[in-house]
Amino acid sequence: MERLQDYNPLLLYAVGVATLCLFYFLFRGDSEKAVPYNVAPPEQVMSGWKGEVLQDLSMKVSGSSSIQCYAPATGESLGRVNPSTTSSIDRAIAKAADAQIQWAQTTFAERRKVLKTMLRFVLENQETIARVACLDSGKTMVDASLGEILVTVEKLRWVIAHGEDSLRNESRPGNLLMAYKWHEVMWQPLGVVAACVSWNYPFHNLISPVIASIFAGNAIIVKGSENTAWSSSYFASIATSALVACGHSSDIVQSVVCWPSVAEYLTSHPGIAHITFIGSRPVAHHVCASASKALTPVCVELGGKDPAIVLDDLSNSDFHRVSSILMRGVFQSAGQNCIGIERIIALPNVYNRLIEQLTPRITALRPGSILNTSPDDASIDIGACISDAGFSRLESLIADAVAQGARLICGGKRYVHPQHPKGHFFAPTFLVDVTASMKIAQEELFAPVFTLMRTSSVDEAIAIANSTPYALGASVYGSSNHDLERVVREVHAGMVAVNDFAVTYMVQLPFGGVKGSGYGRFAGQEGLRSVCNQKAVTRDRWPWLAKTSIPGPMDLPLKGEGAGQRAWKMACGVVWVGYGDLRGKVTGVKNLIGL
Template sequence: MDTVNHLPDQVQWLGVLIFIISITCIFTAFNYTVLNDSDEQPANCHVPLPEQCDPEWNGKVLEQPSIKVSGSSAIQCYCPANGRLLGLVNPSTPEGIDRAIAKAKKAQIQWAKTTLKQRRKVLKTLLKYILENQEIIAAVACLDSGKTKVDASLGEILVTVEKLKWTIRHGEKALKPERRPTSFLMMYKYNEVRWEPLGVVAACVSWNYPFHNFMGPLISSLFTGSAIVVKGSENTAWSTQYFASLARAALASCGHSPNLVQAILCWPQTAGHLTSHPDINHITFIGSRPIAHHVAASAAKSLTPVCIELGGKDPAIILDDVKDIHQIASILMRGTFQSAGQNCIGIERIICLPKIYQGLISILGNRIRSLRLGSSLEDPDHVDVGAMISDARFSQLESLIADAVSQGARCLVGGKRYNHDKHPKGHYFQPTLLVDVTPSMRIANEELFAPICVLMPAASVLHAVDIANSTPYALGASVFGTDSTSLQRVTSEVKAGMVSVNDFAVYYAVSLPFGGVKGSGYGRFGGEEGLRAICNTKAVCMDRMPWLIGTSIPGALDYPIKSARRAWEVCSGVIELGYGLNVWRRVKGLWRIVRNG
């Protein structure tokens, strides 16, 4: 009872603790990467701060918040948490996209000739700016997406800093030419694989993490020597402009062309001009399955390779032998409700074994009831969950919940849209707990991308894995327990591109390759695999000792007998070369090869 009464304080202190840990990690990264090489010291850059970040700013509240304006092609940007107008953005036209790609292509010619030290300096300059201006960056992300400051600190700042740190520390190793083995017949050759710049690459990114989704592919492309065109979502067009200006300022302050980074903001009907453009050499797409089909079909026109990262229905399997169910419940809360559930690797299904199923329902129910909705920029001490990007899917979410209840599920908390008394124009959905969900229900198979906690019972470890693998998606997964055999079985048998053991999504914080299988996409970004994926993988076979031996083509053979004899001499020479009993026989074999051309 005492735990329940103090739950709001626990949630608040949990957020404070997470924030402190994230800041500590950030400054550790700063000290390690920025201060350790005098030749790569970051430059100072200045970017004008948006007036909307001023605490005194008080924008107009839209009567009917929407990104579309009647009678205009402009993108109307507003804050989903309160409906305040952020500004208007003129969308790019096909001609504008052509100009942006042409600028990037021209700038990339010189950028491809830069050293890795020069590229690291740009990344360190960007890192320095982020560390010194993280409050502003987080505020911009919150204004445009409706998320809380804690969500912005973890999902935007921390992971972007980690990617910068990893690329600065390990990127050169990933792109260093790699020796490859040779064969006996080709032992006089030297083989290696190189990773070289592709030219101009593109990224079409989602709105749920406007800063990190923009910066992630940009960091990799710049380090590999390519230029990048980033198409941000029309839902976060306002922040995309600011984030692009950060990257361009970092380049300019280090003496490089800011045209290496181009931001494209357009309506969906224009996006195909970018994804089918012949001067784009690779596309990273982060978004939904329906849009991915259009992107893949469009890219196929110019045979442009695509890395597709789609949504998921990520399971968290809770085994019977967990030690601290309260601690695990905290992790599950973070995994489910971060960014109001709008997280591609968020926990969408909690699959629980029988012994702790009822206990977990009780704990989660109490905690979810205590969650407070609102704008953390206006009321930072009393908000746990932010707004959703829009209210367009609210009816669909309510329908899915009602359908599950009609089939036997129980909705213990929430279940419908929320009309905020302080922010009536904001887009809020009640934090929801739905239990006794079965695999046959629609809500267990369709991606929710919402603050809805779905709890599913499982009879055994095998049954839990079967449930986890029962959807078309396979992005990430989590498993909690202590028995090493059961943990190993789950990690081996669950269908996913990534798995966290006794944690949530930690693979993303250590720059492991990121991506899924099945309906969650294909390809990987992050880590060595991600860097190499946006390079031209070039195989090079060179002479090891050109002064001694090389490859030559024999002349035409006059008749079958001569052909057979010469073939036998060549073969016997090769055999003697490798397996002769002394050096003289090896030299004789080598001479026969040379003599016979």
């Protein structure tokens, strides 16, 4: 029988180390494990809640600065919110700045733990979150599941999985002249950043910049829209409570809601290092002008007039699928989607087929409130608009198009819901034979209007797609790879989906547009890096061997030094710390090339 001492000691040592490692990996605790926490949901989303239906659906309250919040689908009051003042904004920025000093010292593992904690909460409470978003914005639960929950979960998942790699110091190439140096770019926190976000996705738009900003080591002031002021507090508390649950200060995330007259104080504040703005083009002009006072950089994500080009070679097997995608692209969130499809540009062979296929489907769409339906009225297809302030303009644009030859198949005007007459509903609209010269083909609608345009060729389709001031997203549908790729190359857009709609965001590709749709990107690696200080660093590669030096005067050459050597010395200015001369003789000469 072999004895233990007969084994090689090195082998025994290796086995022991392997055993310890195995026990460590099997039984160690997960330092990034999500921490359970709770945030009490608003009483208004509890089963059976009924609010007072307001007679005057206005956010302004006579004789008060309060914001009157109400459900746009029903007109029910959600309560009042006291808006932030300039003084409270100062306090919020000061708190955020103090908390960010310590937060910037956290590791990526600590930040991932916060995001994992938040992700767990979102997954476990997604129905409540969706109901809050629906009640405050008027959308349906399906729209909330797709546009609020799914994309937020993917953002969290992506940053958890890829955020550290995106912000890791990055080596950059040099050249022969600087061969004795090595070069890198570092991505460091900016400090306190801000996000001013729109109302159409009240949960995702608010939480998305929080995710990126805090993972980059910043604190953030996030200003939700006054249109969805009621839900902003609950959604922000999801982030602040995750921070507290993981042992960090809640001051890292500050929620602000204010009137436009006060918003300028935030966007021009010298304590803000970067602004993400999601909203309309007219407001963007004010935000950028305001930010310029403090030279604050702004990422501007505006609306679009997104085209969907349907090619003639679309296969029969794909026709029904693409028709459904176009329906979702137009009517998701009642058309209140910055990357919603606003123009369907179809070639001749599919044009009439689309009219035939979509007319009964669009006509049958049922507007309503998904949160206030009876068992006999459960099949609500489309939600409310946030406000009826733009309905007269929509009706005028549609009437103008009809006067110029467009055909109105259905809809075209506001819809008075029999159960919710105070709700802001616009009838699902199908408008065909629209041309590029019509106003409705040039102006952003942000409404449930399916606009169909005929084109005779791929050339003309691309020209129509590029004919507006906007260039946010686009999509193209067909079978010919040559034509598909041509559209991808030539259409003006920041994002293009081939044979699908809006999926670029689902994989966290950089989100943003060009032309009148804004500039800068959020989401993905580019989005994370945009809220960082991009610091360029050069270091000596061999400090014990070579360093930069200022060359000596040209008229004081070293012994035996020629004109060529002096020119090289002037160009390089390098000190070589070592021994040896150009001929390889050990002479103790220290400064062969530079002084």
